Amino acid sequence: MAKEKKQVEAITSMEEDFAQWYTDIVKKAELVEYSGIKGCIILRPAGYAVWERIQKELDERFKATGVENVYMPMFIPESLLNKEKDHVEGFAPEVAWVTHGGGEKLQERMCVRPTSETLFCDFYSRIIESHRDLPKVYNQWCSVVRWEKTTRPFLRSMEFLWQEGHTAHATAEEAEKRTIQMLNLYADFCEEVLAIPMIRGQKTEKEKFAGAKDTYTIEALMHDGKALQSGTSHNFGDGFARAFGIQYTDKENTLQYVHQTSWGMSTRLIGAVIMVHGDNNGLVLPPKVAPTEVVIIPIRQQAEGVLETARAVCEKLGGCRVKVDDSDRSPGWKFAEHEMRGVPVRIEIGPKDIEAGQAQVARRDTGEKMTIALDALETEIPKLLETIQKDMLERARTHRDAHTYTATTKEELLEIAANRPGFIKAMWCGERACEEKLKEEAGITSRCMPFGQEAVAETCICCGKPAKKLVYWGKAY
Amino acid sequence: MAKEKKQVEAITSMEEDFAQWYTDIVKKAELVEYSGIKGCIILRPAGYAVWERIQKELDERFKATGVENVYMPMFIPESLLNKEKDHVEGFAPEVAWVTHGGGEKLQERMCVRPTSETLFCDFYSRIIESHRDLPKVYNQWCSVVRWEKTTRPFLRSMEFLWQEGHTAHATAEEAEKRTIQMLNLYADFCEEVLAIPMIRGQKTEKEKFAGAKDTYTIEALMHDGKALQSGTSHNFGDGFARAFGIQYTDKENTLQYVHQTSWGMSTRLIGAVIMVHGDNNGLVLPPKVAPTEVVIIPIRQQAEGVLETARAVCEKLGGCRVKVDDSDRSPGWKFAEHEMRGVPVRIEIGPKDIEAGQAQVARRDTGEKMTIALDALETEIPKLLETIQKDMLERARTHRDAHTYTATTKEELLEIAANRPGFIKAMWCGERACEEKLKEEAGITSRCMPFGQEAVAETCICCGKPAKKLVYWGKAY
Numbered sequence: 001m002a003k004e005k006k007q008v009e010a011i012t013s014m015e016e017d018f019a020q021w022y023t024d025i026v027k028k029a030e031l032v033e034y035s036g037i038k039g040c041i042i043l044r045p046a047g048y049a050v051w052e053r054i055q056k057e058l059d060e061r062f063k064a065t066g067v068e069n070v071y072m073p074m075f076i077p078e079s080l081l082n083k084e085k086d087h088v089e090g091f092a093p094e095v096a097w098v099t100h101g102g103g104e105k106l107q108e109r110m111c112v113r114p115t116s117e118t119l120f121c122d123f124y125s126r127i128i129e130s131h132r133d134l135p136k137v138y139n140q141w142c143s144v145v146r147w148e149k150t151t152r153p154f155l156r157s158m159e160f161l162w163q164e165g166h167t168a169h170a171t172a173e174e175a176e177k178r179t180i181q182m183l184n185l186y187a188d189f190c191e192e193v194l195a196i197p198m199i200r201g202q203k204t205e206k207e208k209f210a211g212a213k214d215t216y217t218i219e220a221l222m223h224d225g226k227a228l229q230s231g232t233s234h235n236f237g238d239g240f241a242r243a244f245g246i247q248y249t250d251k252e253n254t255l256q257y258v259h260q261t262s263w264g265m266s267t268r269l270i271g272a273v274i275m276v277h278g279d280n281n282g283l284v285l286p287p288k289v290a291p292t293e294v295v296i297i298p299i300r301q302q303a304e305g306v307l308e309t310a311r312a313v314c315e316k317l318g319g320c321r322v323k324v325d326d327s328d329r330s331p332g333w334k335f336a337e338h339e340m341r342g343v344p345v346r347i348e349i350g351p352k353d354i355e356a357g358q359a360q361v362a363r364r365d366t367g368e369k370m371t372i373a374l375d376a377l378e379t380e381i382p383k384l385l386e387t388i389q390k391d392m393l394e395r396a397r398t399h400r401d402a403h404t405y406t407a408t409t410k411e412e413l414l415e416i417a418a419n420r421p422g423f424i425k426a427m428w429c430g431e432r433a434c435e436e437k438l439k440e441e442a443g444i445t446s447r448c449m450p451f452g453q454e455a456v457a458e459t460c461i462c463c464g465k466p467a468k469k470l471v472y473w474g475k476a477y
Numbered sequence: 478m479a480k481e482k483k484q485v486e487a488i489t490s491m492e493e494d495f496a497q498w499y500t501d502i503v504k505k506a507e508l509v510e511y512s513g514i515k516g517c518i519i520l521r522p523a524g525y526a527v528w529e530r531i532q533k534e535l536d537e538r539f540k541a542t543g544v545e546n547v548y549m550p551m552f553i554p555e556s557l558l559n560k561e562k563d564h565v566e567g568f569a570p571e572v573a574w575v576t577h578g579g580g581e582k583l584q585e586r587m588c589v590r591p592t593s594e595t596l597f598c599d600f601y602s603r604i605i606e607s608h609r610d611l612p613k614v615y616n617q618w619c620s621v622v623r624w625e626k627t628t629r630p631f632l633r634s635m636e637f638l639w640q641e642g643h644t645a646h647a648t649a650e651e652a653e654k655r656t657i658q659m660l661n662l663y664a665d666f667c668e669e670v671l672a673i674p675m676i677r678g679q680k681t682e683k684e685k686f687a688g689a690k691d692t693y694t695i696e697a698l699m700h701d702g703k704a705l706q707s708g709t710s711h712n713f714g715d716g717f718a719r720a721f722g723i724q725y726t727d728k729e730n731t732l733q734y735v736h737q738t739s740w741g742m743s744t745r746l747i748g749a750v751i752m753v754h755g756d757n758n759g760l761v762l763p764p765k766v767a768p769t770e771v772v773i774i775p776i777r778q779q780a781e782g783v784l785e786t787a788r789a790v791c792e793k794l795g796g797c798r799v800k801v802d803d804s805d806r807s808p809g810w811k812f813a814e815h816e817m818r819g820v821p822v823r824i825e826i827g828p829k830d831i832e833a834g835q836a837q838v839a840r841r842d843t844g845e846k847m848t849i850a851l852d853a854l855e856t857e858i859p860k861l862l863e864t865i866q867k868d869m870l871e872r873a874r875t876h877r878d879a880h881t882y883t884a885t886t887k888e889e890l891l892e893i894a895a896n897r898p899g900f901i902k903a904m905w906c907g908e909r910a911c912e913e914k915l916k917e918e919a920g921i922t923s924r925c926m927p928f929g930q931e932a933v934a935e936t937c938i939c940c941g942k943p944a945k946k947l948v949y950w951g952k953a954y
Contacts, residue, residue, distance in 0.1 A: 036557060036599055037587065040550035045615070048546050069525050073517035073636055074551075074589075074620060075573075080513060096552075097577040098589065102624030103570055110514065112551075112575065112589070122513055138522070143551060143619075147579030159550055 013280045018224040026153045029283045039151040039158030049291035070138045072119045075110040080118045084243040090210020094147045112145040120166035121244035139165040154271030162266035168258040175259035179235040182263040183216040186231040195286035195392035196220050201448030213237035219447045221400040222275035225421020227474040233263035283342030287385040294322040295343045297334050299350030316378045408457040417442035427467035429460035447472040490757045495701040503630045506760045516628040516635030526768035547615045549596045552587040557595045561720040567687020571624045589622040597643035598721035616642040631748030639743035645735040652736035656712040659740040660693040663708035672763040672869035673697050678925030690714035696924045698877040699752035702898020704951035710740035760819030763869050764862040771799040772820045774811045776827025793855045885934040894919035904944030906937035924949040
């Protein structure tokens with residue numbers, strides 16, 4: 001067990017330095033490698049496989065609601081980016097510009113997409129003519145580039161992978177419905193697959209997306225009490241349609257503008273999984289997003305019958321994502337390695353176990369160990385995976401609720417913000433000035449106005465004027 | 478049927494103008510839309526869904542051989558691109574350069590990847606240390622950019638989607654084995670899934686990849702007799718490893734250079750499917766790559782029981798990718814529409830059919846119509862799809878073989894090249910000068926030196942010196 005110990009010690013503990021703990025996991029679980037390009041990371045097999053799981057689960061949910069996938073060019077000509085005023089103001093400062101191609105200077109420079117609203121609008125303006133062409137519910141899986149000054153793997157990088165959905169509808173009602181539908185789809189996905197509970201709500205004017213009428217968001221609480229915006233869904237109204245001239249003829253043969261939405265989630269979710277579930281032994285993956293759900297480790301694998309039994313068990317568990325680690329490392333090394341990588345369940349099988357007709361089983365999330373009869377594994381392991389999935393969500397919810405505070409006076413809010421990391425529920429008058437003041441005085445931002453509105457006080461926590469909205473406040477990644 | 482006729486007439490016939498026929502299909506089957514960016518296309522749902530089928534089938538085959546997916550940055554700093562001499566000479570003229578980011582001029586410009594050998598080499602130089610780290614068998618799905626002067630949807634565009642595999646091995650033998658393994662995987666995939674027979678062989682020195690020791694290729698023959706290079710697999714030897722310093726310590730603790738390969742296929746395959754299988758009614762998709770294998774069209778769908786029966790049949794055929802077109806278009810419009818989109822099997826169900834307990838079934842590939850009892854559909858349709866898949870490959874093979882000619886004299890070769898589009902098998906001395914001369918005089922290039930070498934003559938078709946290799950020659954896309 002010497003090696004196991006050594007490997008575990010190599011991670012900074014989260015209590016000591018949460019940021020360093022995060023960086024250690026990301027490197028030692030081999031999720032990413034830094035590239036020679038500032039702010040760009042390489043997704044290694046262990047990291048990309050988690051993204052593939054996310055893609056598969058999300059894509060199926062998208063398609064079940066009628067989403068169709070497309071692929072748009074990665075370049076946006078400057079004139080196209082400039083078409084919608086708020087949007088260009090939001091994104092132009094952080095784009096990368098292509099100025100030369102094929103050995104020549106371009107007549108018009110192009111940016112690498114930071115997001116593709118402008119491309120989809122240009123596309124829709126050419127393919128939408130009649131009400132029969134609506135709705136358009138398109139999505140693409142791609143990478144985007146935003147020139148960030150400070151970067152962190154998964155949380156903020158210059159290039160990142162994501163999906164971006166862009167829809168066009170005949171009516172404002174339909175667009176609003178789709179915006180909310182996708183936000184709920186995102187939140188359900190995060191809760192059911194990533195085991196991360198979400199606060200669903202609306203962004204304030206100050207925090208909304210460049211060019212949107214309304215932005216909705218899902219917000220999660222990390223282990224250190226900071227919030228992470230995990231997905232957003234925007235209702236554009238007909239703003240982009242007017243800027244890009246996207247019109248259709250309705251059943252009465254009248255020209256109308258379409259109503260649009262967009263919504264996106266990214267590899268940032270992997271950062272959320274790390275920071276919600278990880279511990280001081282490394283990554284902890286919820287079964288549904290784990291590339292390998294079960295690892296079988298043969299003990300004394302040279303002994304007669306051990307590898308055969310391990311492989312037979314592996315075969316029987318074929319309904320799960322399972323593998324046997326028959327590499328020439330020691331069992332202790334393997335234990336630590338698969339713990340670091342967050343594999344939800346470990347099964348150990350050695351000569352003594354075989355003699356007793358059983359296996360040793362360990363849960364990654366709790367460390368709990370149990371003995372299960374070899375011929376019961378086939379029914380027990382899938383049940384155990386379900387239990388782990390459920391327990392992880394419950395633990396994350398308990399942690400979040402225990403770190404969600406309600407403030408009714410400014411003193412209270414300042415005290416919580418200073419001493420108790422977490423969400424702060426407090427009332428707000430609706431004025432941007434109060435948001436700015438709280439940012440300045442308490443270092444917190446409005447995360448969202450939750451869907452389930454309640455009144456915890458009658459006046460704004462900041463200015464004392466009549467309150468309009470309950471807001472979740474917090475420090476955010 | 479008026480509308481059906483109209484829609485079919487809207488495609489140029491392939492006999493009249495093959496290039497225009499191709500462009501018509503690509504647009505009318507709604508595979509792509511032109512974007513506002515020169516040389517960049519938009520993959521619409523019907524086109525992207527074919528790519529998704531290709532991805533799924535290929536990715537499964539990759540993983541079965543131990544391939545792991547990763548994601549690398551899209552930017553390559555100029556100094557990195559410049560590290561391998563032949564490689565940079567091949568690609569530098571056709572890259573797009575990013576010179577500004579975040580409002581500032583970059584200290585070093587970066588190109589958008591035209592291919593990622595340099596990035597993988599840089600990565601491997603940092604993560605490979607010992608023989609225990611080998612082999613690395615990584616792949617990525619992404620888009621690449623090459624500044625092309627003349628572009629055509631799928632066949633040649635400025636940005637295109639592909640996969641690129643990059644591997645590192647301890648020995649030259651292992652690298653060569655992987656190079657050939659992937660070429661055969663590609664060819665098997667094309668034959669079994671796309672129903673396109675391939676010639677497998679090696680590129681000549683003149684035609685090989687910039688920086689490769691050896692390039693292998695699969696070549697297909699399009700309906701117009703032109704060749705299409707459909708996938709390539711490169712053995713780099715240790716050339717890149719020496720340029721990038723990728724070394725490992727072997728079991729004797731000696732430093733060794735790794736041996737590398739790379740291999741790629743792209744959305745170009747969709748162009749091949751169109752040009753091998755398409756006809757004057759539109760696209761014809763082999764079942765295995767068809768997003769929808771079976772479309773059920775209700776006849777007089779308002780009549781009692783029609784939609785219900787159609788839906789019940791759809792349910793029963795759940796093992797296939799099947800859908801009911803219950804839109805408010807006429808049956809004739811639907812027939813033409815789904816023919817244009819290449820759906821392999823159409824099932825018509827109307828009141829009279831229901832009365833007789835049967836359905837009308839039509840094959841897209843042959844136009845053949847048959848009557849099948851409703852309760853036999855569940856067993857007959859999957860069989861029919863298999864038959865179609867097999868027949869399409871056989872027809873493509875027959876067409877290719879009928880357009881493969883053997884030339885033993887230069888006069889013969891010139892006559893064939895001028896009058897009979899197709900592959901020309903002829904002997905070659907191995908000199909680049911002869912390749913250049915044949916290009917100049919006959920407009921043909923060497924497609925490959927096939928794996929199954931035979932001697933159709935003793936001397937080079939061009940210079941008359943002793944022949945070294947049998948070569949497939951042709952005009953290519």
